[in-house]
Amino acid sequence: MSTLLPVSNVSRRGFLKLGGAAALFAGWQASSSKARAASFPTAATDPVYHFLNRISWNVRPEELVHAKQVGIAAYLEEQLAPDTLFRGKKVSYPSILDLDRTRLQRIKKNAGETCRIALITGMIARAVGSPAQLLERMVEFWADHFNVASDGLETDVVDYQRTAIRRNALTNFHDLLVATAKHPAMLYYLDNASSVAAHPNQNYARELMELHTLGVNNGYVEADVNEVARAFTGWTVDDSQPGGFRFDAANHDTDPKTVMGTALPGGRGIEDGMDVLNLLASHPNTAKFVCGKLCVRFISDTPPQSIVNTLATVWSQNNGDIRAVLRALFQSAEFAQAVGQKLRRPLDFVIGSLRATTTTFTNFNFLNDLLDHLDQVPYNWHPPNGYPDVAGKWANSNGLLLRWNFSQTITETALNSNNSGMRTGLLKRIGKPLTVGQLVDNLATALFGLTLDSDVRDQLIAFVTPNGANTALTKTLLTQKLGSLAGLMLSAPMFQWR
Amino acid sequence: MNAKCCPEMRSLISRRESLAKLARYSLAGVAAGALPAWMPRLAFSASGQPGPGDTLLCIFQRGGMDGLSAVVPYGDAYYYNIRPTIGVPAPGGGTSAAIDLDGYFGLHPSLAPLKAIYDTGKLAVVHATGGIDPTRSHFDAQTFMEMATPGTKSIGTGWIGRHLESASWVNGSPFRAVGFGGAVPTSLRGGGTLAPLAVYSLADFGLDGRYDEVDNIRTQLAQFYNVSSPAAILDKQAKLVFDTIDLIKTFSIDNYAPANGAVYPDTYFGAALKQVALLVKAGVGLETACVDIDGWDTHSDEGTNGGYFAQIAAEFAQGISAFYTDLGTAMQNVVIVTMSEFGRCAGENASRGTDHGHGNAMFVAGGGVNGGKVYTTWPTLAPDKLDDVDLAITTDQRDVLAELVDKRLKNSQIDKIFPSFTPNPPGIFTTA
Numbered sequence: 001m002s003t004l005l006p007v008s009n010v011s012r013r014g015f016l017k018l019g020g021a022a023a024l025f026a027g028w029q030a031s032s033s034k035a036r037a038a039s040f041p042t043a044a045t046d047p048v049y050h051f052l053n054r055i056s057w058n059v060r061p062e063e064l065v066h067a068k069q070v071g072i073a074a075y076l077e078e079q080l081a082p083d084t085l086f087r088g089k090k091v092s093y094p095s096i097l098d099l100d101r102t103r104l105q106r107i108k109k110n111a112g113e114t115c116r117i118a119l120i121t122g123m124i125a126r127a128v129g130s131p132a133q134l135l136e137r138m139v140e141f142w143a144d145h146f147n148v149a150s151d152g153l154e155t156d157v158v159d160y161q162r163t164a165i166r167r168n169a170l171t172n173f174h175d176l177l178v179a180t181a182k183h184p185a186m187l188y189y190l191d192n193a194s195s196v197a198a199h200p201n202q203n204y205a206r207e208l209m210e211l212h213t214l215g216v217n218n219g220y221v222e223a224d225v226n227e228v229a230r231a232f233t234g235w236t237v238d239d240s241q242p243g244g245f246r247f248d249a250a251n252h253d254t255d256p257k258t259v260m261g262t263a264l265p266g267g268r269g270i271e272d273g274m275d276v277l278n279l280l281a282s283h284p285n286t287a288k289f290v291c292g293k294l295c296v297r298f299i300s301d302t303p304p305q306s307i308v309n310t311l312a313t314v315w316s317q318n319n320g321d322i323r324a325v326l327r328a329l330f331q332s333a334e335f336a337q338a339v340g341q342k343l344r345r346p347l348d349f350v351i352g353s354l355r356a357t358t359t360t361f362t363n364f365n366f367l368n369d370l371l372d373h374l375d376q377v378p379y380n381w382h383p384p385n386g387y388p389d390v391a392g393k394w395a396n397s398n399g400l401l402l403r404w405n406f407s408q409t410i411t412e413t414a415l416n417s418n419n420s421g422m423r424t425g426l427l428k429r430i431g432k433p434l435t436v437g438q439l440v441d442n443l444a445t446a447l448f449g450l451t452l453d454s455d456v457r458d459q460l461i462a463f464v465t466p467n468g469a470n471t472a473l474t475k476t477l478l479t480q481k482l483g484s485l486a487g488l489m490l491s492a493p494m495f496q497w498r
Numbered sequence: 499m500n501a502k503c504c505p506e507m508r509s510l511i512s513r514r515e516s517l518a519k520l521a522r523y524s525l526a527g528v529a530a531g532a533l534p535a536w537m538p539r540l541a542f543s544a545s546g547q548p549g550p551g552d553t554l555l556c557i558f559q560r561g562g563m564d565g566l567s568a569v570v571p572y573g574d575a576y577y578y579n580i581r582p583t584i585g586v587p588a589p590g591g592g593t594s595a596a597i598d599l600d601g602y603f604g605l606h607p608s609l610a611p612l613k614a615i616y617d618t619g620k621l622a623v624v625h626a627t628g629g630i631d632p633t634r635s636h637f638d639a640q641t642f643m644e645m646a647t648p649g650t651k652s653i654g655t656g657w658i659g660r661h662l663e664s665a666s667w668v669n670g671s672p673f674r675a676v677g678f679g680g681a682v683p684t685s686l687r688g689g690g691t692l693a694p695l696a697v698y699s700l701a702d703f704g705l706d707g708r709y710d711e712v713d714n715i716r717t718q719l720a721q722f723y724n725v726s727s728p729a730a731i732l733d734k735q736a737k738l739v740f741d742t743i744d745l746i747k748t749f750s751i752d753n754y755a756p757a758n759g760a761v762y763p764d765t766y767f768g769a770a771l772k773q774v775a776l777l778v779k780a781g782v783g784l785e786t787a788c789v790d791i792d793g794w795d796t797h798s799d800e801g802t803n804g805g806y807f808a809q810i811a812a813e814f815a816q817g818i819s820a821f822y823t824d825l826g827t828a829m830q831n832v833v834i835v836t837m838s839e840f841g842r843c844a845g846e847n848a849s850r851g852t853d854h855g856h857g858n859a860m861f862v863a864g865g866g867v868n869g870g871k872v873y874t875t876w877p878t879l880a881p882d883k884l885d886d887v888d889l890a891i892t893t894d895q896r897d898v899l900a901e902l903v904d905k906r907l908k909n910s911q912i913d914k915i916f917p918s919f920t921p922n923p924p925g926i927f928t929t930a
Contacts, residue, residue, distance in 0.1 A: 459722075480708075
């Protein structure tokens, strides 16, 4: 096991704001619709390929075969019923992620660090290995949307991602919202656990409206923040309760309240907060705001307003049913037209590379330090707005060099080991190519599930040999070139975009 | 590395050392070239600076420097009572004695090289300062200090990162914010588009791959990303990568010759400072640099002259002094600030060392410093004036940093950079 950093007790007092979390987005420019690289492969513009490329971390050839057989609608239905996808195959991830909160609280030694590592390795392991790709993509989406940084809250976040996020990732928004509102991770992270009638804490109330539901100043005013804070007084943590939530009536503000014009009568208890959640979940601005974020995640940095409106309507007609919204999203014209317009975020790239090369890793520190340099360690984003999702944030020279170097680090292990702790099974998946042309083709299939355009194919062949595609692939040539060739393919623009 | 430091500090240090083992090797270098024409959106001011203010060098002393040994309050009646074996003798007590600064405070003899700068009026001490959160955890205290938000980490960004992101000028240089040590320094995290260059050594910024394939890999990547006429967003970043690699190759890092007879310590700290000096002189748009020096966690055998403190203090002073000498007149537009996550207990412990404390000393140096002074509202070491068992803090460190950012870095967005804080400028810096 790698060297562990002891984690000490982090104070959870307050959370400072720089003029609202929205200010953090200032200065980033959404990429233009012309962002698609010139060398995006034609094969990747196929509608089925594009669909798979967006709902999974990368396209596996066997999954593409199946998707082409059954079609997008049927494949989507399979993905929306994730429990049916495993058929006896288990994805291996740290078992601590399945422990309930009460069990987690009883861990004596190094609980924080163990959970921190488990959250990261578990997220990556499932994203790489699970056949339920869309479920994992949605777990990631909601973990960003309802962000809780694990720092100091590691054990709570383990339970949070399992019970609040994962359990509700494909159900409906209202249930998801309530689950996050009641979870100790969120109650601590945004200070509601210590919010009492005598001193209501506005932190959760504000982010609930600004980040989780309506969007900044999108249907509420400052006075509403205070009223909502009052409504949630007494919502707190009690470790003796399964799940850890308790409504503490003694600390609840029972005076009447008015939230966004709706009267909440006096003399009530947990109903105040529940009514607020119901109000927010069913508000049309919430539908627009959250659907807008789904479109940014799955369509493009600047999605057409038409699809946002369409999805918001589907949402409202289906009471926030997430599956209904996803069906409409992935079968829309706007989705089909957005080929190649999303830049892979660093974690997308790292996971996509591991998946494309069937690479396992044993050196956690190496991967953790790489992701730290790339600024996207899972569950490690401190402000509540979650990881940014536009190209302008992630396209920088340092990040690009790190991606290129990580590619070579992985693929080098096809034939040699290095100190990264990576080991790729790529060699087993390229068959027995007899020529350089076959090597390039088999790699393209194994890595990306596609056939390359002839110009890129020719360039890669020329990288291996000046003597053309039919050059015999000797053992010497393969040994010399396999690692760098495969690494180049991962480094190319075609794999940075999808 | 101080073998006597506490386990938390040990694991933090070994993690940094393991990062060093992942360092890579550069290709051979050539002679220094002229200012690169490719530098995007970079306009130098009349003073040759990439921004209107100074270049900032922030030195973080990891482990908790014992400020009471660094800047000795020999005039304080309680000092020698509570430090019977490790108290630094008052000036006049021979070569192991403190070097007098102002009749009350004296510099640890191992810090002698700093005295010369102090005497030119370009180095100042601030005492009884630091991060006001009471935590004694290295990790938390360092994070609170680098974020400049005592008691909370939720902001996620560092004070230097927030400064650069809120600045009114533009600097697209890849060397705008450089951190030496491998991990991205928390101080430099900006939350927006700022991408600090975090390297163990500049020589690490290069392409990986089989040694006999790296040139071919580069050629092919340049073709893929259309580097000769980049249009798309990633093409431009790719060109920047190659141009930065090429520029670094011209630096001839291993053959760097310090000016004016400066001699850097032969340590990682010295090597990092040398590279900062190199970058300043190369005029490539460096605005802020972060360098660490480990080894201050002196729980035992701290010693006065022969102990662990003296060793690390000597390296610290030699490094800063060499940098100052090397830069010469360029120091007019450079500001150095030092900090440590906390000071150490006022009294020594049973192991002739000190445990984690609170109030501490900082050094600032550069052309814009009103130096030759010790700035402090000295609370004294009287038992009833201590903060628990530690030197109290009477100057919030952010007062110093806010004045530095405002006057020397010329950024007026102090409320964004130091949120929830109203600074009280101590008059340490002149306006640039």
